[in-house]
Amino acid sequence: MCLRGADVDHATAHQGREVLPANVIPTNYDLTLEPNFSDFTFDGKVTIDLKVTEDSKEISVNVIDIDVHSAHVSSSGVSAQEAIKTSYNDELQRVTFQFKDTIPAGSETKLTIKFKGTLNDKMAGFYRSSYKAEDGSTQYLATSQMEPTDARRAFPCFDEPALKANFDVTLISDEKLTCLSNMDVKEEKKVEGGKKAVTFNKSPPMSTYLLAFIVGDLRYIETNEFRLPVRVYATPGNEHHGKFSLDLAAKTLKFYEETFDSPFPLPKMDMVAIPDFSAGAMENWGLITYRTVDLLFDENTSGAATKQRVAEVVQHELAHQWFGNLVTMDFWDGLWLNEGFATWMSWYSCNIFYPEWRVWDGYVTDNLQRALGLDSLRSSHPIEVPVKKASEINQIFDAISYSKGSCVIRMISKWLGEDVFMEGIRRYLKKHAYKNTETGDLWAALSEASGKDVGKVMDIWTKKVGHPVLSVTEDGKKVHVKQNRFLRTADVKPEEDETLYPVFLGLREKSGINTELTLNGRETTIEIQDPEFYKLNANHTGIYRTSYSPERLTKLGEAAKNGLLSVEDRAGMVADAGALAASGYQKTSGVLSLLKGFDTEEDFVVWDEISSRLATIRGAWLFESEDVKKALKHFNKDLISPIAHKIGWDIKPTDDHVLQQLKALAFGSAGMSGDEQVTKAALEMFEKFAAGDKKAINSNLRGSVYAIALINGGEKEYEIILNEYRNAKNADERNTALRALGRSKNPNCIKKSLDLALNGEVKEQDIYLPISALRTHAAGTEALWQWAQDNWDTIVKKLPPGLSMLGSVVQIVTSGFCSDEKAKEIKDFFATKDCKGFEMGLAQSLDSITAKAGWIRRDKDDVEKWLKEQKYLS
Structure with a gap:
């Protein structure tokens, strides 16, 4: 059977990774590509400057679906030599070149490879995207998507995030087409066949997965509201729909520069709507690509939810320009460093620019529920998940890396205070600019800024799979709280319930919120002021479920009606009750009664969660009798x-x-x-x-x-x-x-x-x-x-x-x-x-x-x- 468990001991994370030999390290790529739209191929040539760390007769690079025509090296003190043998390993996605003479350690060495590839239709590597032109004809553009491991589909390279290098890119195309890459244009000259060669300025050191290039008939709009040019590109006739994203990008870049105390280091920012795109968007440094619907927005034909989605995606990708691009995880088990932070930052900045959207209210029904939902399955995985093979990497671009990762960031920011947290982020970015990091480097910077041992508290949250449910029992003013692993399948085994999470209890009472209470062991007893009203996990900033008695749930329902609970509290309480019923902690009838009590609720976020929980119940009862399904539908209507x-x-x-x-x-x-x-x-x-x-x-x-x-x-x-x-x-x-x-x-x-x-x-x-x-x-x-x-x-x-x-x-x-x-x-x-x-x-x-x-x-x-x-x- 092809299923596998995901709770792997993190200590073994670095063992058995399928990575390239370390005998040579790239420092610079000089890459030329020429796409051909008549047969959907491209010709390429790359010269890679190498730092040779040991005497070598072999050099291995990553390739997939690339035909290598020739490879030769030239080294100081050694005659230039052609490869005498070229060996492909499809499983490891690499090619190895053997040379007759030894390439000495420490020598200045250049590896030059000529190759041919396919402009595939799989939305990976250097690929083709099609669209209908205004005259009804089908037109094509060539674009790229390298993350996580598809740069190797575009050119032979050292396709690992830690192997940063500079890039000199040249694109050869028809004179009428637009050519874009990460950097601005250095020179443009005519070449034979009525074509042009566009050479871009050298990039800063960056990972291969962030490289990008586009060739096609594109139009743009531009703003000068940022100190550098910012543009939105789209296929002809659609560019004007980029106005909302363009204006937001200029504001966001300025805000991020100030917030991070770190200037955006590239000479321009281009954002491009791509007709065929597998993800929502990709943060290529200086050349962000988007699924069309996530960049272009028409006020006349799209609603409020679409506008918020576009804003969130744009601000997410721009946050990556620092968190991910300037400072990059050293390997894919640190993906959350990129995605968790960019997700949190997009909500943070969205709240700054559009406070009337009340995005933090919705965070509880969006990212938090997405994270808790996936994390309640046995087949979930830790935030820092050990990955060893290319085939495993794509699978962790999920609600754990993005949503749970951002929930951990949110939890830290509330614990440390946002000002202290941001100071830690600034230190992290300054210390590690143009370098690679592990999670411990982030903890160190936050610890330095706060004076608290962040790693000691947060390591468990990133290295262990799952989250707890807190079972609450009461005796007068004494409240007993016990934590256990929460699984939606309701079958936790003893060995799966050994992790004890540091849980911020966030006790809400009429007098305010006590943010100092923490559960560090299996259980504890706390004293409350008034048995009539209290609630744990105020505003649901903690990553856990809370299981109350039916009597307490009824009282909380009354408290919601009486205005004692925030929007986040009300929505989170509904979400917890629904999830706990689904996993056997409570009866579903209790949840239905709870929902019935929300008949005076008027907030969108709470109704969003109520609707979601009703849909979940109806979805689980999808194959039950028609009478029961009609009854649930009738209740939904009422x-x-x-x-x-x-x-x-x-x-x-x-x-x-x-x-x-x-x-x-x-x-x-x-x-x-x-x-x-x-x-x-x-x-x-x-x-x-x-x-x-x-x-x-x-x-x-x-x-x-x-x-x-x-x-x-x-x-x-x-x-x-x-x-x-x-x-x-x-x-x-x-x-x-x-x-x-x-x-x-x-x-x-x-x-x-x-x-x-x-x-x-x-x-x-x-x-x-x-x-x-x-x-x-x-x-x-x-x-x-x-x-x-x-x-x-x-x-x-x-x-x-x-x-x-x-x-x-x-x-x-x-x-x-x-x-x-x-x-x-x-x-x-x-x-x-x-x-x-x-x-x-x-x-x-x-x-x-x-x-x-x-x-x-x-x-x-x-x-x-x-x-x-x-x-x-x-």
Whole structure:
């Protein structure tokens, strides 16, 4: 079987890494590339300056899918020599050149390699991206994506983050095309064949995964609001939609320079919208690339949630220019140093620029829940996860490295105080600029700034898998707190419960918050002022769940109504209760009663979490009887409809950012749970829209209106939305249409959605969009899994295992199930497959199915009894 555990002893992390021999070290690359759009190949030549550390007759470099034509070395004191033997190792993704004469240690040596590669369509290395021009023709651009280990697809190199070097890049292209790289242009000259050679200035020392180059017909807009040029590039006709991101980037660069006390060290900042892109964005130094929908924003056609997403992504990538690019982790087990900090920093800076968005309120329902959700599975992994092979690296770009990593940063910043924390960050960046670090280097800088032993407290959080649940019992004013490992599957073994986390208790009472209380052992007893009101984990800055008695939960529900709890407290309390019910700590009926008590709640973030928890319950009960499913749907409607009717769904330009999102959420949830008034309004909007009134649906409501039309309609509605995908003017509108299609339960429409994913009409980057919503209903979930089995070879061919997207698709096609029988069926299917590159995602999906199966076994009767008591079920 291809599944593996992830809780590896960190002490063994450095052993067995598949890294290049250390006999030579690169110091400079002189790289020339010439893409050919007629046959989608590129010619290249690279000369690498090497520091030779020991006498050598062999030099190994990383390559994959590159044809090496020739290689020779020239060293001081030794005649230039061609390689006498070239050996490829596909498993290790490297080529070794053997030379007749010894290359002496300490000599000044240059290795020159001529090669040819493919402008692939896999969104990795140096690849091609296509788009429809304004005249309807298909046009191409050549672009790059190197992280984590795909620079080796673009040119032979030493493709490890610790092997930093300078880069001199030259791109040869048609004279009419734009050429971009990390640095500004040094010179441009005409060369034979009506082409030009664009040479860029030498880069600072940097890792190969941050190198970038683009050749294509691009247009840009520019701002001078920062001390250096800042531009947004896009395909012709789309560049003006970059205005929001452009203005934000200029402000953010200035803010980061001041906050970090560290000038941005490159001569310019370019941000480019790429039509085909596997991730959301990539922080290439000075040349950030983005999925189009995450950079370009049209106020007229996109809603508040999209605007916030674009702001978050832009600020995340700009934070990387310091944290990741200037200072880089020494190997991929330190990925969290890049991603955890950049994630936290994007929220921090977003709050500075847009305080009215109240992003920290939403952090609890976003990053914290994402982190706790994945980390509650046995198949989770530590933040600092040992990785040894290239195939393992892509799999850790997940909610642990990003969200849990950022939650640890948030926890530290609250513990030390933000001013002290930022002083530590400034020291870290100054000391390690242009170098590589490990987590201990960050702890050292924060310890120096704060006078506290940060490593002693925080090492456990980064080196151990999982998080605790605090079980709370009461005796008058005495509160007893005990920590244990929390697993969603409710089957913690003694050996999995040995880690004792340092837990910041954050005791909230009427008099304020006590931030000094810490649980360092298994259990402790604390004294409270008033037994009527207290709450642990104030504002949910700690990474743990809290399990109270049903009586205390009822009191906390009352406290929420009486204004004693913050938005974060209320949302976090709902999240904890939902997660604890799912894992057997509490009864699901208790959570349903708790949610019923939130009928006077008016905050978007809390409703977002309530809706999420209801969706989780309904998802786990997806294959139960129709009567029970209808009863849960009816309860959902009764809970959300009052707020939907109270605030309405006429979204005005004067509505603030958060109110727009609340109106959209309440409208969508009420409509999809059968509210007649909302459904009628949605279908009327859809009818006008279908008749040609493109403004009939507010951009914030578009996805919900489509979903309601599909749930209540048939093939006619499906074709209208499919046509919108095909003809909409921008990526956000197209994606909204594509994402909705899976809501249809019509068998013909289900088949069409599945066909869309593989018939070439939908880009590989978007394969998941037409199929994701199929998991919202039983027929779609079954069809999705059957489709995956029938088309497995095609899926693997389209999404090679070395790329992260295959793992995402595997999770989508399997995770909707809720029974042990289906878990076994899925295991059996993959037992005969090569799971390299997605084994972690598959294990997490199977854990999730097992957890849901256990939940239903425990609470099926409990839920039915509650629904009968509440008159939802006869």
